[in-house]
Amino acid sequence: MTAKRPRNAGLYGLMLAGLLALAPALQAADIQSVRVWRAPDNTRLVFDLSGPVQHTLFSLSAPERVVIDVPASSFKAAVNQLELKDTPIQSVRAAMHTATDLRVVLDLSAAVNAKSFTLPPNQQYGHRLVVDLYDMQAGAVSQVSAPNVTPAPTVAPVPAPQPSSAPKVPGKLTPLPSRGSRNVIIAIDAGHGGEDPGALGPNGLREKHVVLEISKELQRQINATKGFRAELTRTGDYFIALRRRTEIARAKGADMFVSIHADAALRKSAYGASVFALSNSGATSETARWLADKENQSDLIGGVGGINLDEHDKMLRGVLLDMSMNASMSSSLDVGQKVLNNMGRITRLHKQRVEQAGFMVLKSPDIPSILVETGFISNPGESARLATKAHQQALAKAVSAGLREYFHNHPPVGTYLAQQKDSGKLPQGPRQHIVSRGDTLALIATRYQVPLTRLRQANNLSTDVIKVGQTLAIPVN
Known part of the structure; x- marks a missing residue:
C-alpha cells in the first residue's frame, strides 16, 4: 500500500523553492x-x-x-x-x-x-x-517614521524667474541688457555625478568629471555673451535623478536644455561626437504620462506657458500637449543640427545628422532639449583629447555657437534678442541643413518653419527630389 500524497504537496514545493531562492x-x-x-x-x-x-x-x-x-x-x-x-x-x-x-x-x-x-x-x-x-524645508516639522517606511523626499518649489528679474545664481552672470527685456536662459546639464561616474576611459578618466568641466566652460562662454544666461543643473560631484534635472531647468525658466555627455562603446575604435533629440516614440510615451498625471497637467503648460490644461476636456488637453511636444521636438532638431554642424568644425562626428532617442532628460514638452555626446571616452585618442582644457574649450565654443545661431533666428518673446531683432540690429546667421536619410523637402520646410516654395527657390530646385548629404540653404522666414 502506497502512502497518499498530501493534497497541498504542490503548494508546499513552491513555497520551499521560494525560500531556497531567497537563501x-x-x-x-x-x-x-x-x-x-x-x-x-x-x-x-x-x-x-x-x-x-x-x-x-x-x-x-x-x-x-x-x-x-x-x-x-x-x-x-x-x-x-x-x-x-x-x-x-x-x-x-x-x-x-x-x-x-x-x-x-x-x-x-x-x-x-x-x-x-x-x-x-x-x-x-x-x-x-x-x-x-x-x-527639510524651512519650518517643516520633523516626523518619526516607523521601520520599513521610507519617506519620499520633499523638494521646495522654486518659482520661475519673471522676465524683468535677474535671479541670483553662483558664478558670473550677464546682467539684463535693458528694462523690459530678459536674457535667453540656457540650462546646462552635466551628465551623471556622485555615485554614478558614467562611462570610464582607458586611463581611468571618468565621464562625470569631463562633462562637468565642459559644462562649466560652456556656462562661462554663454554668460560672456550679451543677451544670454546659463544655469547649471549640477555644480559639483553629486547625483541628480534624471527627471529632477528637467525640473531644475523648468524652475529656472530655461528656454533651452542642453545635456552634456561623453559616449562609450565596446569597440575602442568607435569615435565621433553626436547630438540627440527626442524620438517620436519617446514623445508619445511622455505625452501619455503627462496626461495620466493630474498633478503634472496643471504644472506643465499652466505654470510655464500660460495654458492651464485643467481648464479643458481630455481630448483638447491631448491636442494642446501634442502641439507643445511637437514644437519642442522641432526646435530641438533645429538647434541640434546647428550645434552638430559647429562641432563638426573642431572634431570628428559619429553621425552627420541629429539622432533621435527616448532619453529621459529630453522629455520636456515645454523646453526644447538636446543631448550632446562630446566624443567616445572609450576611444584612447578621444579620451586623451577630452581630458585637455583646450579641447574642452573648443567643444564648448562649438556648442555655444550653435545655440547663438539658433536663438538669433528664433529669439523668445520678451528677450533682449527679440528686441534687437525687431529693431533690425540683430544679424541673421546663415542657416543650412544637411540632408539625411528619411528627410523630405516638405519635412525640412516644416522643421524650419518656412514655406515649401521659398525653400525650393532658395536652393534653385525645380522638383522636390533631394539627396542624402546634400546641403540646403534655409531662407530666413
Missing part, C-alpha cells in the same frame, strides 16, 4: 566601506557591501537620528575620515543590535527626509546600500 539574500554580508556625497539639497551615503542585504530604515527625534538595521551583517568600514562638512551628519556609528543583526546610526544636526534602496553590482562597484538624506 542567498539572507546570507551574512559585511559593510566594507562608506562614501558620502553632498548635493545642494541632499546628502547621499553609499555603503559598499560584500553581498546583497535586506534592511529597514527609520528616523528618531530628540535628538535627530536616522537608523538603519541590517540583519545578518557586520560593520567593517572605517568612518573616521568621512568628509561630513556641510552635511547634516554629525557622526556615523555602528554596533550589533542583536547577536547577528547590525544597527547603523546617523547622528544628525537637523531633521531630514530619508529614503534608501539597494543597488546590484556594476562594472565599478559591488552590492551597495544607498541612503539619501533630503534637507
Whole structure:
C-alpha cells in the first residue's frame, strides 16, 4: 500500500523553492566601506557591501537620528575620515543590535527626509546600500517614521524667474541688457555625478568629471555673451535623478536644455561626437504620462506657458500637449543640427545628422532639449583629447555657437534678442541643413518653419527630389 500524497504537496514545493531562492539574500554580508556625497539639497551615503542585504530604515527625534538595521551583517568600514562638512551628519556609528543583526546610526544636526534602496553590482562597484538624506524645508516639522517606511523626499518649489528679474545664481552672470527685456536662459546639464561616474576611459578618466568641466566652460562662454544666461543643473560631484534635472531647468525658466555627455562603446575604435533629440516614440510615451498625471497637467503648460490644461476636456488637453511636444521636438532638431554642424568644425562626428532617442532628460514638452555626446571616452585618442582644457574649450565654443545661431533666428518673446531683432540690429546667421536619410523637402520646410516654395527657390530646385548629404540653404522666414 502506497502512502497518499498530501493534497497541498504542490503548494508546499513552491513555497520551499521560494525560500531556497531567497537563501542567498539572507546570507551574512559585511559593510566594507562608506562614501558620502553632498548635493545642494541632499546628502547621499553609499555603503559598499560584500553581498546583497535586506534592511529597514527609520528616523528618531530628540535628538535627530536616522537608523538603519541590517540583519545578518557586520560593520567593517572605517568612518573616521568621512568628509561630513556641510552635511547634516554629525557622526556615523555602528554596533550589533542583536547577536547577528547590525544597527547603523546617523547622528544628525537637523531633521531630514530619508529614503534608501539597494543597488546590484556594476562594472565599478559591488552590492551597495544607498541612503539619501533630503534637507527639510524651512519650518517643516520633523516626523518619526516607523521601520520599513521610507519617506519620499520633499523638494521646495522654486518659482520661475519673471522676465524683468535677474535671479541670483553662483558664478558670473550677464546682467539684463535693458528694462523690459530678459536674457535667453540656457540650462546646462552635466551628465551623471556622485555615485554614478558614467562611462570610464582607458586611463581611468571618468565621464562625470569631463562633462562637468565642459559644462562649466560652456556656462562661462554663454554668460560672456550679451543677451544670454546659463544655469547649471549640477555644480559639483553629486547625483541628480534624471527627471529632477528637467525640473531644475523648468524652475529656472530655461528656454533651452542642453545635456552634456561623453559616449562609450565596446569597440575602442568607435569615435565621433553626436547630438540627440527626442524620438517620436519617446514623445508619445511622455505625452501619455503627462496626461495620466493630474498633478503634472496643471504644472506643465499652466505654470510655464500660460495654458492651464485643467481648464479643458481630455481630448483638447491631448491636442494642446501634442502641439507643445511637437514644437519642442522641432526646435530641438533645429538647434541640434546647428550645434552638430559647429562641432563638426573642431572634431570628428559619429553621425552627420541629429539622432533621435527616448532619453529621459529630453522629455520636456515645454523646453526644447538636446543631448550632446562630446566624443567616445572609450576611444584612447578621444579620451586623451577630452581630458585637455583646450579641447574642452573648443567643444564648448562649438556648442555655444550653435545655440547663438539658433536663438538669433528664433529669439523668445520678451528677450533682449527679440528686441534687437525687431529693431533690425540683430544679424541673421546663415542657416543650412544637411540632408539625411528619411528627410523630405516638405519635412525640412516644416522643421524650419518656412514655406515649401521659398525653400525650393532658395536652393534653385525645380522638383522636390533631394539627396542624402546634400546641403540646403534655409531662407530666413
